[in-house]
Amino acid sequence: MGDGSIDLPQGTLDLLILKTLAVGPRHGWAISERIHQISSSALQIQQGSLYPALHRLERRGLIAAEWGASDNNRRAKYYSLTRSGRKQLSVEESAWHRLTAAVALVLEEG
């Protein structure tokens, strides 16, 4: 990616989606916008990979989908965290923290 953004490591997209949904239900476009904003444009999410990820998470029961009305009254598919999705989020969050801390430690020591 020539614009200075970094590629997403494998599997982190799921974590970001779950985190984004932790505050409340959103539709797909809102999720992509949210991730984009929060990461200050540094993370380039392929929108094409967002939707397969959502459908995969739905199949695994980590998120649930529901059709609702959007701000301008169009039908939109809203995703929300399920209970096991919440559990999964905390597991993956702490794993992520441990990983980054460990990597940081190695980099500093080295």
Added chain:
Amino acid sequence: MLSMLAMLRDLSFRARALLRRGSVERELDDELRFHLDKQADKHVAAGLTPEQAARRARLELGGLDRTKLECREARGVTLVEHLVQDVRYGLRKLRRSPGFTAIALLTLALGIGANTALFSVVNGVLLSSLPYPEPDQLVTLHQSKPNFATGSVPFANFRDWRDQSRSFTGMAIHRPYAFSLTGERTAEIVRAELVSSEFFSLLGVAPVLGRGFAPGEDEVGAAPVALLGASLWQRRFGGSPDILGHTLVLNGRGYTVVGVVPATFDLYLDGGSRDVYVPIGQWDNNILLQRGAGLGFHGVGRLAPGVSLEQAQADMDRIAGHLASVYPETNRGTGVVLIPFKEWVVGGVRPILLVLFGAVALVLLIACVNVANLLLARATGRTRELAIRVALGAGRGRLLRQLLTESMLLALAGGALGLLVAAWGTPAALALLPGSLPRAGEISLDGRVLVFALGVSLVSGVLFGLAPALRATESSLHVALKDGGRGASSARHRGQDLLVVIQMAMVFVLLVGAGLMIRTLSRLWSVDPGLDPAGVMTFGVSLPPSMTGTSPDAIRTHLRRVEERVKAIPGIEAVALSTGALPLQADDEQLFWLDGVPRPASSDQMNWALWYVVGPDYRRAMGIPLLAGRFLGPEDDERGALAVVVDEVLARQYFGSESPVGRLIHMDGYDRPARVVGVVGHVVQWGLASDETQSLRAQLYFSPMQLGDETIAPATGIDVVVRSDPAAPVSFQTIRAAMQEISPDEIAADPRTMDQVIADSLAARRFSMFIFAVFAALALLLASIGIYGVVSCGVGQRTSEIGIRMALGARRRDVLGLILGGGVKMVLIGIGLGVAAAFGLTRLMAHLLYGVSATDPFTFIAVAVGLTAVALAACYLPARRATRVDPMIALRHD
């Protein structure tokens, strides 16, 4: 637990995705459209035109269709969807090449059909359980004695076994018998079984009407009762329930019918159902209770729950030991033999069926190789198609799945056709070869056979589909588009050649197997039976009921009258009565010791001989050569001195090089010695293949007129042997009519020509030879098609090469040699491999062979030559086509 729930949710999610494919698909559409619109709105807000905004949004999504595809895959619908697609696509492909499809289907139908047919036989005969409750508890009981591992059981011994054993819930003995049924319109001989009381109850066979036999009803002197077989009940009495209490006149005695046995009952499941069952004690036989007289009874017993065969055997050994010490004269050297019932019924055919099963598996492999070859050849034409699909984004796995789906479709359709082949072929083969298998009535296409056919089809599909599919997808990834689809052809060609070589090797093994069986049978046919069967017929008669209880002299007079009457029939060249052993049909023994030694203390120390009680013309009727002295004559009667004739085996065994003529022997049961008056040739008693290996072969001939008064009334009926001109044999109808002239109650039954008896004795071997030959012929046909196809295909691919050669001056002969040479190479390598494999494999069928070794060089060479000739003929057709190639056309081929 959790993962279980997760799995269930996953499944239901996938199922919903599949079942509600339409609405899921619409939702996906809506969702992505919504996203595109939102994204476009954003870009419009940033100043793009609506068209530019929409385009940009689509680009950012990375293509609508691709995203949708990935979403579908993420939802997990695709597995099944792909399958449905693949099946549709595969069906279309198969329909478009009807020639290929037809040949592949026919090949598979024959291969799978033959396997299914044979499996239905193995299933019905060997695998399925016997139609009795708790069949594993059933055993057969026999008495072992000198010369007989599974000899018959004397009634007196049986009663002790039954009363003293602790391992059985029931034990019974039985033997076949024939009664003349009179007093009902027309007299007839009915097939009967003499049984002890527990016979039906221990087997778990309940009468369809009335009751079974009660304990004690089998004793001598009990009131005469009988059970009727349901078929006789239907035939003679219209199935009327009034039959209970009805009196049946059998051999002149009235029996009260107490019950009816189910029509399906057939003890050994060999088509030997009976018309009448009578308790043993009713048998009008003076020696019934003699402990030394086996009288053809065999036992059947039911082990008590939890008792093993070994425990029961130990129990019976104890009893046999006890009886031998109490009755040393008759019981020394005897024992009790227990054999699992199923083993007794089907043990004899298990090795044959297993060998045939191995053979038919080879046929299927050959069929699979053929189809694999067809697929390889077809792959050439499909390389471009596959390459285009790769270019359009299909992964190798996807292509592989597609190709395997096609193979599976072929295999399943072939399997379905194979079931038809089996459904038609099995009964046809069994009808062609009657009497060669026990439990033949239980062979059917049941659920287990269907599952087998399905399994075999699926395995075949993978077998013939995988290698071509791997190769096709491999090559399509690299070369196909580059060089016009012919780049991989040499590798593919090598693969095809290899398959042909393997096929030739397998066909060679099968042909050698069939050849060995054919050689065995022809060797058996050329075994000298010791008699001249042409024109010889035997049949049974029984004393008319009016003779029961008459004096021995009256019986002798009657026997003479029967013999005289048959002799008077025009065309009869010789006739003789026979009441003992009959070659290949019945056996009977006599104990004897040589003159000059004291009488041995027990029967196991006496000499044993096969015992033929026959009239003076027996030797001429059977066509047995006279070697010394004379045969029995009319003068050897109740007034003459006892005379016997011995066979060459007895003469050699007991008299060595001296002539036995004029010597005396003592026979058990006779207080006078008998003089040997002549020596005849040995007659095969036990079967063409096994006679030489039997321990009891010595033969003794004796006149029925000299039988003791207590044994003169033949307890088991009388056989009559007649000889007439083989070119104009006297019919059995003529004989039966003549017998009826003596008395309406004089019934002749069960005619058999000696030729037929000999043929029947080879039935099981003929069955296996026939089936083996059919399989080998099938394999040869398939392999010929295989090599023809491969060579043809090779000629097609080398058209331009051949064209160049011919343009450079190669003659037709050279081209013919070039193509044939390639074929010969494959055939010879294949035969080489086949020889090696056959050396190892034919050993497995050594026990089916007779007079020929499992590695018989003649068979190997003949098969090698024959197979080469057939294979070359199959190569010749495409080779000749190659010689007709027009160089100009061939060169323009590309």
